[in-house]
Amino acid sequence: MDPIAPTTTDTGIGTSGVQGDNANLAKALGKDDFLKLLMAQIQFQDPMSPMADHEFVAQLATFSGLEQQMLSNDRLLELQLGQMSNGNAELAGFIGQEVVARGDMIEITSGTAPPIPVQLDGDAETVTLTVRDASGRVVATVDAGKQAAGAHELAWSGKDANGNALPPGPYTVDVAATDASGAEVGGTAVTRGVVTGVSFENGFAELLIGSRRVRPADILSVGTPAPASTQNTGATPAATPTPGA
DSSP: OOOOOOOOOOSOOOOOGTTTTTHHHHHHHHHHHHHHHHHHHHHHTTSSSSHHHHHHHHHHHHHHHHHHHHHHHHHHHHHHHHHHHHHHHHHTTTTTOOOEEEEEEEBBEEEEEEEEEEEEOOOOOHHHHEEEESOOEEEEEEEEEEOOOOEEEEEEOBBBSSOOOOOOOEEEEEEEOOOOTTTTEEEEEEEEEOOOOOEOTTSOEEEETTTEEGGGGGGGEEEEEOTTTTTTTTOOOOOOOOOOO
């Protein structure tokens, strides 16, 4: 006797519906229906042509394999959720800490322009910072002069080319540097600030530094915030910016 072929019923639920809350329903239907079909097949089989032993064993093996796969998927999901929970708890430890991370964004608050953190790959004869607003428009150009290789926090006035103070908000910075021979020197702006929170809005974790968002993978260093009176004192001072910078 041929094995009973699986039947299908249009329930109005697409294949994508077998997720989330429907996953348990799909699991229950798979186990119960298989056993019901198997018992019905045995009960109503032709006594003159009963199911062959190997067919019965093969169907049992199929059922066992499917059940084990479901259990494995459940265990993997539990493991992933556990890892996410542990990772989220660790990220909470960054709150209140000062971090330096890859990123070209700075933020002006209350008319105060913070120093621009920059990382240079080599000694530079000239360093020029181009500041852009949220729309990408160039609002200031800063001549930072000669700088050695390494990390610096370069001062600037926070004013546009006409000498007007830039309004509070986020800005991006491009770094261009050349050595004594005129060759390009690698340089990039980095983000520095105190972590105020952790966000999971976009499906992945991000640290909040003011209005800026930083992914944990972009963090370069973590430390305790320095007192306000001593912050930024270890940076190499910038050359006097060009007028309006």
